[in-house]
Amino acid sequence: MNPSTGTEHLSAHLQQQKQKLRNALRQEYWKKITKPPTDVYGETIFDPGHQRYVSMNATRSKNFRPTAWNGFLFFAMFVVPFSATVYMFKKDRETREALLRSGQVAYKDRNYKFI
Template identity: 35%
Template sequence: MSGEQYDISPQEKRLIEERRNHRMKMKAQWQKLVSDPHSHKHGGYVFDPAMQRFMSMRVTQYESFRPTLGNFFRGIGITAIPILLFAQLMHWDRTRKEKEFSTGQVAYKDRLWKTYR
């Protein structure tokens, strides 16, 4: 094969190669920083300002939280409603099984839980 690709243009292929080369250079620079034992001034790790900003944001996000009506309904929708729906489904299923057991539609030997009632 001659190495031609028919699904991308030469311009796109050149851009892909440039991005690949940039990633490889950044990876080599990171490996150089991590593996040099004399360049660590911050207690044995490479100080990354972007990572520090991200971690600081994660720690202080609750200090800037404002309780609003939308946040309240979002919290209720994520936590309480699924729990209540699951409890109601369990209740309906248990009631249905209890009715089948008490009316004799399911024999005792066919029940999954023999100690049930």
């Protein structure tokens, strides 16, 4: 007997059970959403999937585990762009100031004048 046959059968069985549960929850949700209004107008429908999502977002910081990949993403998305922007502005300002101080730009051609 092939050892993988047992796991394939178990996996297929679990997938069938999961599909049955998914279909039952879908039918229950559609039954609640399409029923005529009862005595309470605007009654909200409790969706367990949405509640799990909201709860996960509320406790995301408690379950965060720092990893090397997280550190790399932080560095790539925040540190590098911020540093590049600061460097670009600083270099542009120093170049412009050097031109103004050396007299290569006439006063009438300057963007920012006191008069």
